[in-house]
Amino acid sequence: MKSCVTIALVPEIKTGPWIYWNDLEASMAKAADLGFDAVELFTASADAVPADRLAALADQFGLKIAAVGTGAGKVLHGLTLTDPDPAIRSKAVAFISDMMAFGATFGAPAIIGSMQGNAVSGIEKKQALAWLAEGLNTLGKRAEDQGVKLIYEPLNRYETNLINQLETGVSFINSLETRSVVLLADLFHMNIEETSLAESIRSAGSHIGHVHFADSNRRPIGRGHTAMNDVATALKEIDYQGYISAEAFPWPDSDQAATQTITSYRQYFSS
Template sequence: MKLAITAAETAAAHAPIVLRGPFADTMRQAAGIGFDAVEYHLADPDTLDISRIRHVAKATGMAVASIGTGPAYIHDGLSLTSPDAGVRGAAVGRMLRFIRLAHAFDSVVIIGLIKGQIRECGDAAAYDRHLASALENCLPLAGELGVTLVLEAMNRYECDTLNTIDECLEFVKRFNSDRLKIHIDTFHMNIEEGDIRKSIEAGGARIGHVHIADSNRMWPGRGHYDFLETVQTLKAIGYTGALSVECLARPTPEEAAQGALDTLRMVTGAVRQP
């Protein structure tokens, strides 16, 4: 499992993004700390200079593990389940561009906040219909390019649907596609899952990405979450993707990043991967 860390050019002070600044700079910073990969969060895929990032990745031995799409929802108001058909169409168009970007780096694409909320859509049945339609429009390109989309299970205080691993599993199984998996997050699981180990086992091969933060959203080691159990369970189910740190950048981004890396290395026995 590669150890990755979240990065964005800009983010709110309370956002669980650790490194902030130009993407090439944060990749170098993550490499210097000792991570294997970065997870880039951005609103518009066209703002990422692919050739420059590839150059830095080659020079540092880094990878781009994942692409976070949340800023497209936060900053541009795009939602795959908006009651406005024009907004839904723009969101699907943006997702297709995210898929092409992910293809350039062999990354997964996260479907988190961009999936919207039932309360914004106004109706649970309409929400389900809109999200299913959006995925049906995205999965052909994902299949063609070999890109995996990961649907994030988020806690009830941040999203009013698809809160648990079981709920996300039930939804993604409807598509019978190996290009649609679920995305788990230790912070959200700590709130929603009754038995985290059993929930991860139930997810099995359908788990496509993992976010790491402690029970209080701080870096792992600053709360009470059992990371050793989670990592051991992920190894047992054969998960080989990234463990991506998505925690608060406190007390400083550098301290949060180093603290997270130290903890993850301890529980995984990891060393910097070639």
């Protein structure tokens, strides 16, 4: 397993759960100094950060790009894969496709979280899931062509009414035509929705392609009540080899949150 920390470069989501903010170079330098293996980026668009600049910074600081978030498509443009308007769904697929191409330059998958949307009033959940499946099938094929996976994230019930648990997520991605979609196990969402985080991880097994490392209150691990010993044991038992990425609030500030995160990562995963 490899350590990762999040960097957000979108001012409109300043209250969100990302450790570092705004200054890409300074954030990457701090991540490298602490010993992180990689960074996960949340940008406003696929061209918000020139690929050659990001490549140079990654090389300078010895960091990998673990994944790229797509949530700006919803936050800034109101795009989701389950909007009743087919034109908006098409724009959502295009936005995610561009983000996928950007990430694939670095071997990094794109994450679909908030852009999955909801079954809105007047639309049956079955129909919304059909639209979601259609979008993921299209995007999964493009991910395969680019040599990366596509990461789908079950969210808690307060953020989506579609898929909230890993078990449901496994059934859903197994129903897709594409085999290039994997699940994101976000420990914060799981603390709300899962009966047992460890058993859910064991059950999902190889379907898990990314982990978001945040405590029960969305603060860095060690600042809430998540039973991390059990979670770490389960991830080792399924032979998870991906990133453990801190998508947590910068509490009490970014530097202390990053230090707490890497300390916790080493506590649970370096032995």
